[in-house]
Amino acid sequence: MTERYDVLVVGAGPAGLSAACAAASRGARVGLLDAQARVGGQVWRHDVARADASSVPRAFTRAIARAWVEFLAQTQVVAAAPGVLLVEDTQGARSLQTDALILATGARELMLPFPGWTLPGVTGAGGLQALAKQGWPLAGKRVVIAGSGPLLLAAAASARRHGAKVLGIHEQARADMVFRFACGLWRWPSKASQALRLRAQLAGIRYSCSSVVLRALGDDRVRAIELDGPTGRQQTECDVLAVGYGLLPNVELPQALGCKLENDGAHPRVRTDDRQCTSVTGVFAAGEICGIGGRDAAVVEGAIAGYAAVGAVAAVQALQRRRQHQHAFAAHLQRHFALDSRVLALADPETLVCRCEDVPLHALDGYIDARSAKLATRCGMGACQGRICGSALEAMGRFPRGDLRPPFFPARLATLGDTDFSADLNSGVVSS
Numbered sequence: 001m002t003e004r005y006d007v008l009v010v011g012a013g014p015a016g017l018s019a020a021c022a023a024a025s026r027g028a029r030v031g032l033l034d035a036q037a038r039v040g041g042q043v044w045r046h047d048v049a050r051a052d053a054s055s056v057p058r059a060f061t062r063a064i065a066r067a068w069v070e071f072l073a074q075t076q077v078v079a080a081a082p083g084v085l086l087v088e089d090t091q092g093a094r095s096l097q098t099d100a101l102i103l104a105t106g107a108r109e110l111m112l113p114f115p116g117w118t119l120p121g122v123t124g125a126g127g128l129q130a131l132a133k134q135g136w137p138l139a140g141k142r143v144v145i146a147g148s149g150p151l152l153l154a155a156a157a158s159a160r161r162h163g164a165k166v167l168g169i170h171e172q173a174r175a176d177m178v179f180r181f182a183c184g185l186w187r188w189p190s191k192a193s194q195a196l197r198l199r200a201q202l203a204g205i206r207y208s209c210s211s212v213v214l215r216a217l218g219d220d221r222v223r224a225i226e227l228d229g230p231t232g233r234q235q236t237e238c239d240v241l242a243v244g245y246g247l248l249p250n251v252e253l254p255q256a257l258g259c260k261l262e263n264d265g266a267h268p269r270v271r272t273d274d275r276q277c278t279s280v281t282g283v284f285a286a287g288e289i290c291g292i293g294g295r296d297a298a299v300v301e302g303a304i305a306g307y308a309a310v311g312a313v314a315a316v317q318a319l320q321r322r323r324q325h326q327h328a329f330a331a332h333l334q335r336h337f338a339l340d341s342r343v344l345a346l347a348d349p350e351t352l353v354c355r356c357e358d359v360p361l362h363a364l365d366g367y368i369d370a371r372s373a374k375l376a377t378r379c380g381m382g383a384c385q386g387r388i389c390g391s392a393l394e395a396m397g398r399f400p401r402g403d404l405r406p407p408f409f410p411a412r413l414a415t416l417g418d419t420d421f422s423a424d425l426n427s428g429v430v431s432s
Ligand SMILES: Cc1cc2nc3c(=O)[nH]c(=O)nc-3n(C[C@H](O)[C@H](O)[C@H](O)COP(=O)(O)OP(=O)(O)OC[C@H]3O[C@@H](n4cnc5c(N)ncnc54)[C@H](O)[C@@H]3O)c2cc1C
Pocket: 010, 011, 012, 013, 014, 015, 016, 033, 034, 035, 036, 040, 041, 042, 043, 044, 075, 076, 077, 078, 104, 105, 106, 107, 108, 109, 125, 126, 127, 129, 130, 151, 154, 155, 247, 250, 253, 286, 287, 288, 289, 293, 294, 295, 296, 298, 408
């Protein structure tokens, strides 16, 4: 079955919602798809503890409720080519066609390996927040949050709201860098007030800088951690450890479509112009896949992409100053939370790097690229398809992440045999 939309948006986070609503406001038939059951993406993820209060702005939920935007829930892109996507939902597979494709697939956490990081009870920082919002019980648990960036504060606040006893927040950046970051926030008043709100919610919780988790200790689950901070090494008992070293753009889909990438620190992001056009005609990108800039940058880029997709030139122009202002915030963020080389060298030779396929770091010695390492050791061949280990090894300076080939996610065999998509493939529309 094939369906056609004037504008098709992948990802229903702040960028995708904003893009879909902007395009729909000019009368386009807009499809908005997301692997999740609800709109909101990472930052507006539904919280089971607040079932009656959605954090998604009303303008966006209204557009979906009134069917100005058609939301395709639990729909995942498994393969793509310009103008056509092969998607899978709970019912089966479909091809979706469009003249204007807007990619807003967001970012994921950078997880860096350290001894004990695969023990049950160790999660990402944003990962802990997502689990808590989905109902993972945290009440009464002793939680340590560590890694880097403002997401640590949001994760700690969520954990506390869900009843956890947060023992401390350990930021790898130096105190003077964090202080300078905070002092510069007056230029983005909404960020400054968000930071103040979070600090108030976290009153009484110790925030340590230059502090790194060296190892997680335990048998069947994490029982304690060893920290290296300004006052030396110490062990702390805990039930949950949440560690995230910032975010990195989800560029697999744009990459598969042939969109040009550029470096965003140690990681690639999608290159766009000031209308959010990628290097591929008819393909736009918005939000964190274009660089880590937070929710407000995602919303403004999304609106620009949505207007640009329907040729609303004046509306695109009107948003340029807001776009630049938010990009300045992204640069401010990156400058002050750069990763210390210490956190890139925490794994010892026995530490599992590829947690899907149980590949220890020493097994990768002697390989100079991701493909040869994968063929010989199965590193990156598991369910996450190298999203975790590939990004970590790239950050650690081992070798660049290998290309991801379709299917981008585990898919049903019936989906891969989809006849419409195969027809597109055979007619040369799709090259995979
Ligand atoms: C785990 C995590 C927690 C975060 N928590 C916060 C927070 O509390 N506060 C904060 O200010 N910022 C938070 N952030 C940062 C946040 O990502 C951004 O500020 C903001 O949500 C970015 O918006 P976006 O629309 O670019 O991407 P996202 O919000 O990430 O939305 C992207 C969407 O695309 C969908 N998607 C991706 N690939 C596919 C595919 N192949 N097929 C179908 N759908 C797909 C995803 O399901 C997701 O819903 C968090 C980030 C992460 C990774």
